[in-house]
Amino acid sequence: MRILIVFLLLGTLISCESKSGSTLLTSKEMKELMALDSVQLIDVRSVESFREGHLKGAQNLVYDDEFVQKIQELDKNKPVAVYCRTGRRSEECSKILEDAGFKKIFQLKGGVTQWEFEDELVKDTLSQ
Template identity: 35%
Template sequence: MNLNTRFLGLFTALLFAILQSCSPTSSNDPQVTITEFEEIRAAQPEAIIIDVRTPAEYNSGTIEGANNINVLDDSFVPKVSTLDKNQTVMVFCKSGGRSAKAKAQLQELGFTNVVDLEGGIKGWKAADKKVVKP
């Protein structure tokens, strides 16, 4: 094996290792089911619940106890940065896309326990769970 081939192999392995270490593996964690979400909430009543949808969506109905912090708003990071990073944070949106983004951002900010509701408020409603007007 010549020097260039060995260098290329070593370079490729190093690049792969760097890319793996930079990717947030915990943001790939699966979302939790409605049952799991309820169990976590019951076991940890101090958990912070965040509806990451727009204020209009939030005002149309949300999960009881949820605070509205819109993940698409520029104020999302400053607002969540004031929260306790060691506290369980439970996020949801309409169907799961924005909450996955919010979960990844929270984890990048150092939050250690972020739970993302599978199916969002649509799934919650489909399961006939209670929705409240804020």
């Protein structure tokens, strides 16, 4: 069943590619993707913003001059979902991930700001 959900999700997302070649996800689609064990969820905001609240299961890899070195700890064979506050930094990070050889890259469309706007129950999916 889980595999079927993945194929359906990925099939509907193919037309939603961003400029970087990554796939843009709505907050609902991101929640579905987050349910998969194999997804590497990356928050590229500052440490302070991450501490104030982040998506459950996310790891904080701050987008800075050392981002290329930080992503070396990730598995290029597993999907990567990246997000920030508004989507700008995650777009830049997606380009870097693509250049580094990652094949399945997903972005939260509009970042955490859009997530909060779309989902009044965001407190259930943010952890501090």
